[in-house]
Amino acid sequence: NAGVTQTPKFQVLKTGQSMTLQCAQDMNHNSMYWYRQDPGMGLRLIYYSASEGTTDKGEVPNGYNVSRLNKREFSLRLESAAPSQTSVYFCASMGLPGVGSPLHFGNGTRLTVT
Amino acid sequence: GESVGLHLPTLSVQEGDNSIINCAYSNSASDYFIWYKQESGKGPQFIIDIRSNMDKRQGQRVTVLLNKTVKHLSLQIAATQPGDSAVYFCAENRGTGGFKTIFGAGTRLFVKA
Numbered sequence: 001n002a003g004v005t006q007t008p009k010f011q012v013l014k015t016g017q018s019m020t021l022q023c024a025q026d027m028n029h030n031s032m033y034w035y036r037q038d039p040g041m042g043l044r045l046i047y048y049s050a051s052e053g054t055t056d057k058g059e060v061p062n063g064y065n066v067s068r069l070n071k072r073e074f075s076l077r078l079e080s081a082a083p084s085q086t087s088v089y090f091c092a093s094m095g096l097p098g099v100g101s102p103l104h105f106g107n108g109t110r111l112t113v114t
Numbered sequence: 115g116e117s118v119g120l121h122l123p124t125l126s127v128q129e130g131d132n133s134i135i136n137c138a139y140s141n142s143a144s145d146y147f148i149w150y151k152q153e154s155g156k157g158p159q160f161i162i163d164i165r166s167n168m169d170k171r172q173g174q175r176v177t178v179l180l181n182k183t184v185k186h187l188s189l190q191i192a193a194t195q196p197g198d199s200a201v202y203f204c205a206e207n208r209g210t211g212g213f214k215t216i217f218g219a220g221t222r223l224f225v226k227a
Contacts, residue, residue, distance in 0.1 A: 004157070031213060033215075035217075041219060042203060042217040042218055042219045042220055043158070043203070043217040044217075045214060045215070045216075048213055048214070050213055056213075058214065090157050090158070092157075094213075100146045100163070100165055100207070101207075102148050102150075102160040102163055103148075103150075103158070103160070103205075103215055104160070105157030105158050105159070106157050107155070107156050107157045108155075108156075108157055
């Protein structure tokens with residue numbers, strides 16, 4: 001039981017390049033999330049998917065797109081990377097998204113945009 | 115504006131002492147609060163949670179206290195160990211269906227041997 005798995009672990013991009021961050025969970029959770037973590041700013045929600053087939057914007061969606069491929073997988077795409085998108089990206093899932101359920105996180109993708 | 119914040123960015127304690135990490139929130143309608151621990155190079159890990167109809171909840175060596183009157187939450191770690199060194203985040207679950215979890219900036223706990 002791996003929980004939440006993210007790939008790649010590290011990535012370096014040049015400004016303007018594109019890439020997709022992959023995330024998969026094996027806990028049969030309905031909802032999945034993408035956060036970014038910057039120094040001193042905690043985690044900020046980029047996009048989330050309440051259930052298979054739905055996606056919604058979080059606090060900082062600009063510059064990103066997401067795809068909920070199936071119940072297990074939720075990907076994050078940067079179409080044209082910018083230095084401001086240098087960050088650590090975390091995918092998470094939640095078992096019971098009614099009030100009162102914690103997030104389960106992957107170990108992150110460390111992205112540098114030069 | 116609404117926020118979940120922390121009083122201290124760093125906390126240094128002696129091994130064996132108790133640690134207290136504080137957090138303030140501003141949305142009085144929030145009804146679920148969570149503490150996460152993040153070790154270097156890893157994702158945040160759930161420690162303990164509390165609902166707004168409670169004022170105290172205990173786990174193994176950890177206790178969370180909620181004071182709704184002053185919108186304050188704290189995490190107490192008993193007999194702090196070197197393995198407790200990490201960044202601790204409080205978080206607030208809000209929004210329709212509880213999908214949006216909002217995090218504070220984090221407190222780094224250093225444990226001195």
